[in-house]
Amino acid sequence: MSGGLRLGLRTEPIKSLLRMERFPHIWCPGCGIGTVVKCYVEAVLESGIPVEKHVVVSGIGCTSRAPGYIKLDGFHVIHGRAIPFAVGLKTVRQDLEVTVIAGDGDILAIGGNHFIHAIRRNDDINVILVNNFIYGMTGGQYGPTTTLGSITTTSPYGFIEGSFNVPYLAAALGANFVARWTPLHTKELTAAIKEMFKVDGFAIIEVVSPCLIYGEMNNLPPLEVMKIFRDRTVIDHEADLSKIDIDLRDPRKPIVLGNFVRRSRPSYQTLARELIKRARGGG
């Protein structure tokens, strides 16, 4: 397969970073999360950072089950709090490469305040936000990325709220790295995760993902969504982020992907190290 070159770089096979004894996993057929796990694990293996220095943190939900299948130091904590847990860990252990893998509900609804403040502080953590437009694990309730008109178990007459445009929000808050990919774009997603590891500061990738639960209620079965990812995606790294909101249900609307933002604002943790030097009179 086309991963031959990358295989050559690996020192360990992917399985060495999976908790194989925990399979089969809990995800539905057609779900995109498993692909995200594979891309993350590949990126870890190719990162050049020792695997024992990678830590994965998650909250609650379908995506947040990911650390349970990844053979790294992994923390599956409470709903919405993966980011502050990760920030505490990273601040005191800056030798670690800390990545949060969680869903749209966990990070943007219950955890929304932590999300905006972690970007404002510019905490040196990586966030892989899998956006499936719905609360899958709890049975299909609407969330902060559900799009107008969508049918969910709590919007049986159609969703009437606005939705977060994740890259636009993260960029406005000052994130150092902002990207959006899909589980169809595995090469680009893996590369973006590897790039995230190198960023000093807040880095986020939104992974737009198919969901069986959302699909069943909105006539968008996962295979259909993968076709949309093939036919309606546009890679535009320079895109005007204010115009890249997603609506899978609108056939005229493209899904814009890319590595949109690269900034080098010093991270909170870098500035905190310098602060310690000043406080101790060392410069």
Added chain:
Amino acid sequence: MSERISLLTAERAEEWLLKPGVYFMQGNIASAEAALIAGCRFFAGYPITPSNEIAEHMARRLPQVGGYFIQFEDEIASINAIIGAAYGGVKSMTATSGPGFSLMQEAIGLAAMIEAPIVIVDVQRAGPSTGIPTLVGQGDIMQAKWGSHGDYEVVAFLPNSVQEMFDLTIEAFNTAWEYRVPVIVLSDQAVGQMIERLKVPPLDEIKVVERRAPTVPPEEYLPFDSRYLVPPMAVAGEGYRFHVTALTHDDRGYPSTSHEVSKKLISRLVRKIRENEKVIGRYEAIALDDAELVVVAYGITSRSALRAVREARRDGLKVGLFRPITAWPFPYWGLREAVDRGASILVVEINMGQMVHVVREYYNNLVDIHFMPWAPGSVPRPHDILVKIKEVYGG
């Protein structure tokens, strides 16, 4: 097999610690200085009266010892951050008061469930809700124990002086890291903000407990090994590549819906404290030997109660004071002898009845248990307590 390990130790950190000697210091600041001596190198918190002096002092002092201070966006982030830092192997704390303590309850359950050693200083104020932020209360006694859902144990200390804000903060860290449990320094506005004498002993006379780290190779390590009451604790980045979840989990840390697994885990989480209650639990008994009435009071209320007990003695009444130094575990055994003698009990606390329920749990129907409710916002004066003593004495 395990070994004691501490992480994040800056060079010459001890030179920055409070020197042995006698000080005139505020309770909140004494707690912060004690935390540094105990090895705390991470503080996360959110501003709230009347605990702010702790955060402000830590913001200035932690960097000097090579530690980190973050003022977070709320109390929820703060407590989750210190749990994350604890799993980085670094001693961590937060400080708050009633409303913030309420916000922290879910994560206290998380810390109990994943056995993260953390310290929370709760400087109690008048509640409920916003209440009177600047004035005293003792309304968090029950919240400290029962505030999160499910079954778990915590430890809560009840300092009644600046000296105890210092001593018990160190003991809180030692207890947290000995038992892998959230520990609360359950202070109050009066004790936290009073300024009085503090004696700091030489550092080598202060006992400091470090993490018990595993010594087995990673393939043999079980993060929640039920062969131990308190399993050795690996932390992130040591190569153990362990999994932690707040779901009910087996010895490997993997989620399970098995009732056997639930029974094994939840029993151990409570047993590790209950079976050590007499090691952890503490109290002070004053003039209890011949007492016919025992006043039970803690925190700032115990200072007022002590004066009342002395005045009652001067008036010829056989009254003693029982002061719990731990709310949880409640040191019920310290009252046993007085109850066996038939002494009656008077509980005085700045709330509408919290610890009195615990006293009744152990001694109801054995002796008369009286209660003096006191609305939050002030400390009952010795005279107020003396009047109540005379009302119930011999009755």
